[in-house]
Amino acid sequence: MSKMNRRQLMLTTAGAFALATLASGGLAPAQADEKLVTIGIELPLTGADADSATRIKNGALMAIEEINGKGGINGYKLAVTVLDSGTSTAGQYDPAQAATNAKKFVADESVVALVGPEMSGEGKAMTPILSAANLATVTPSSTNPDITDPKFAAQYKPNGKAIYFRTVTTDAFQGPNMANYMRDTLKVKSVYIVDDSGAYGVGISNAFEGQAKKIGMNVMGHDQLDPKEADYTTIITKIKGLNPDAVYYGGVAQAGVKVAKQLYEIFPSVIKAGGDGMVDGGLLSAVGFPAIEGWYCTQASPHVMDDAAMSDWVARYTKAYKMTPSDYAITAYDAVQVIADAIKRTSASGQEVNRDTVRDAIQTTKIDTLQGPVAFDENGDIMNKVISVFQIHHDAANPEDDVQHQYKYIGVAPESPTS
């Protein structure tokens, strides 16, 4: 053995690593006669939204695995690439990372469509890039209406065609429909609004406020909370002093946990309501019963999880991923169905399956999914604008953080009259 000093050893090791990286990059088993298309999944799997993002991811993965298990679609097998838009520096999704992910997907020619993103902040950064490449994405949970609003079309679909499709409806309906429900069913006359200063929370609570004022409810105030702060006794005491009938919270679990706990301690008699940010297993276990009891929440999709047909799906999901599904796991599953259906129709008509043809096919989707019929309008929004209302009632027979059983479905929130 020749004289190998330390430096030469290090160089050789480094060289070996480099070779390994290059080799692992190219390790794609290419089978010549199999047609392969890739579906991309883009979610914030790091940070504050990691839990809900993982449930969504698993819903999509389950659909893809089922399709591949049945032999694919007209000979096409589905490959998956998952990219994470969360960074720990941001502590949640990072729009810049989402944009980079969009470019990565665009650069990969085998990607024909995406599932995601979860958050609208990501969507805003991604859509100009996706539109330029005519790559469609179907989002199971992004609810900010700006992205599909024709007013902003020049920004979010500069090439004119819709590429942001939703299997969930938007906050333009979620907030206001809850206001309608409050007035009509809960007979609420005065409400105080708080939000968690985040993009989603501000959006949905502003939409709620607009509708509440329009239908004659007394909006006693609208204040913003700092999600990192622990103590909301000041604002809750202030609210108690004003004595509204109801409190509406727009935002996600980070502040929601504290709002729920402290409302229960200081002002338990008030009617409490929130958006889909309050539908979260971790929130249930962090707040605990009886503190979380009685909260109203909405989901921007029709509710189907109670159906007998659904329980088979839920059982399969729970067994495969060791966690209970969220309602957005279903919309993610349905998103994959939309893409699969698009691929089926495209390949059946003899066209090449690429992102342009798939996008066109998605635009004309008309299928039945777990959540019911799915079709899109010319902006990419789902036609079925159903908002479901739930209330939390303790179900002692099931674990505390079981989203399916602790949230009791009440009904559909009334749509705003168009007159």
Place this chain on the structure above:
Amino acid sequence: MTESVGAKARAGSAIGAQLRRIPAERRRGAILIVVSLLLLAFPLIDRNGGDIDAAANACAFATLALGLNIVVGYAGLLDLGYAAFFAIGAYTYGALSSWQIQPPWSEFWEPFEWLGLVARIHAEGVPDVVHMTVSFWIGMPVCGIVAAIFGVLFGAPTLRLRGDYLAIVTLGFGEIVPIVARNWPYMTNGAIGLNGVAPPRLLGYSFGVDSEPFYYLGLLMIAALIFISLRLQNSRIGRAWMAIREDEIAAAAMGINRVSLKLLAFAVGAGFGGMTGAFYVSKLQTATPDMFMFPVSVMILVMIVLGGMGSVYGVVLAAIILQLLQSWFLQDLTGWVHVFGKWVDSAWLQRVDLVQSIELIFGIILVTMMLFRRQGLIPAMRPTPALTLEQQTAHAGRGGFAMPIRGIEPKTAEPQRAMIEIRKLTRRYGGIVAVKDLDIVVETNSIVALIGPNGSGKSTTFNLITGMDEPSAGQVLLLGEDITGLPAHLVTKRGVARTFQNLRLFSNMTVRENILVAMHSRTTTGPVGAVLRTPRSRAEEREAEERAIEIIGAFGNRLLPRTNQLVKELSYANRRRVEIARALASRPKVLLLDEPTAGMNPAETLELSDQIRSLRTMGLTVFLIEHKLNVVNDIADKIIVLDHGEKIAEGTAEQVHSNPQVLEAYLGRKAAHHA
């Protein structure tokens, strides 16, 4: 296999030997050229849009790091809220070039439309509105200027604070800016984020969503900022910043206006940050307040700490390393760990995600770098060449300075006037009176010695004269002009120079740089002149260098061979000499020397005494504090004795030595009676 490895190793070491033969300067230049070519060719090598996008983002963070480098690395001001300027630049650009601000159309806007800065939007059924369309190339410098203005606004009340307090206040500003952004929807659209920020257009072609043009623009920005940083570093401004970083008090004594230079550092750093904000937001086409929070400020600080504070190339390298870590390496490493986990059948290893641990890595970097390698990856200091034996030997010579030293041209227009006059000077600290009702006259072109036991108020008197301390009562006059309470740098500018009892040199700067800093009040090159290297600034720099060499040369073999050595490596006596040389460099009329011969052996003491005498011959006035009575007797025209803050004797050497009060003060009452 062994043979081929051996052959490769031999080839490798042969190449290494070849590389080492090229001189260091050339080697560095060659490395720079190779790296630059690689960076330029990168998008052609790796055609993946996502990778180029990540690289363009990395460029933005590199320019942020360069901006913070000026604040933290050059001027030594720890800024923990740097992301605030990033945010200000981004939102300013958003105001200039997005759909955020849409005032109703009126005639007022017509000239702007004609200039192409705004457009008129017409929609059915609603009044026309103004759409801001300021070009990126105008917007980016404007954002830099706006951010710089905020830098001055934040700095003005706070730059007088000590280092750790300043850090906290900047942290506070870093927190306030995103809160304001979140609560000012008119300007920022709040938490929902800006809509429709326009990408740059060049010659009719819009950057759109392509990453390549942003990447090249980013490289250009890095190059430009490196250029500006290096030019500033090696200029009067840069030296002043480094003096402030090393020792603020000494910097003030050198005539440096600390507040205005700190503000300048803040403003330049903020300007870099603001320009980067415009770049970043025009690329992302949106901005939310969450993008500019404390973790971003810390990330940039980590880049500085990792790269080396004050080291331009180190900081850029660190920015690139950290970005690569986040976008590539950690993801790959996670993949390897998963594979390894499958191999050893560990469920935890298969689940772990190292990308999430980047913040943990930042914390570890901060701790380990501060503990083990504070100078960073690429230190800003260059290693100094060793001296030859001949250069190291020096013999104490007599005869003083070879006259005249060109740098010293004191005015002797009014030899009758007292150079320094102190009237009833008093300094109280709470209950303690350090100096009481002092009356001292230092005649022009004389050598006056101030002596007294320890704690008698000698150094305090110096501090009061030079503006480092404010008197409780009394007056200080310089050639008849009242300079009481004037800040230190202005006192220096009027011709008073001093050395310090405990040596306040700029340890991490060379002898040459220490001398050049002292000329700060006699030169005028500002930041613009420094960056552009105008003929006037070059001439000024050349002249300053020549004068500096002359002053250094006046000390002969002791300092001249050590011109480019770091001061902290010098012997104690040589450091004392540098103190004096530095004081001479500011073209003083009067020199205040605080124990100049402390630590010197008898031969060196005599040498220095001669040198002080020759300074008087050149026309200077010298006021010195000394303990060595033989020196005092030898050279002083007048001796003043202090005890417990009061003057107890004044006169020639014989008069003072026979004064019973003086004896008592020095030797104690019993001994004085026996003397």
Place this chain on the structure above:
Amino acid sequence: MTYTDVLLQQVINGVSLGAMYSLLALGFTMVYGIIELINFAHFNVFMVGAFFSMWILKLTGLAGQNVILTGFPLVGILLLALVCVMLFCGVLGVVIERAVLRPLRNVPGTAAMITTIGVSYILFNIILLSQGAAAMNFPNPMPKVQWNVTAGTVLKLREVLLWTISLLLMLGLHFFVRRTRLGKAMQATAQDQEAARMMGIEVDTVVMTTFFLGSALAGAAGLIFGLYYNFASYVIGYTAGLRAFTAAVLGGIGSIPGAMLGGVIIGLIESLGGQLLATRWTDVIIFSILVIVLVLRPTGLFGRMMIRKS
């Protein structure tokens, strides 16, 4: 609830908030007084303390807020948790001081402070990566007793507990610093390290003790936080930390009574400011106070004038 009831309730809220900030500020200001170091890690030691005490309580079988204890079992369990968390956090503080801060004690400038930022990040992320981002329910066996001060104003048992423990700890600390030998050694070291060393004081031991006490206080604050708010989360050190820091500066950094007073003032500003203005501006107000105090009166309300020798 009448408007006076609301204001009175906000005052009670404010004092409770203030007691929490004071508790956090105490340990922080002690360390600064001795070695003039802004220890960012202090507030994440507090956060770690909250988690640690949560685990201790869970170990005893408690969960949620529905298992109520009274009398001796209650006092016993709380004391156990308090002692354990104070020991654990105290040791954590000493480890940080020895491993990371002592080597940097003589390095001028802000190197040590930057290092504490690093340590703070490390603690924060270890908890985040191991426990996840979601808040966790804190087991609380305290009975839900409350009293009506007026018809509409309520004073809760946990608030009384918070005030009592904070006051006791402050008095204990005050007594320790003024009356015991080690406490006097701490005072001496705070005034002049060199002179203290020359008097035969083991400065290293004094600094270590200070860190132990300060971090133990942070741990106690963590337990009390959990009992008060019934949750623990990786992010609680952040906002509470900045407010406590402002409290320490306002009261006079290095001064123990100052920390108490500063805490109460900041707590009252938070509650009354939120009531009379809006909670969204609380952070801006408090930071402005920080800046103003540092610029106009850096010694705060009770701080000592530091004479700098040039």
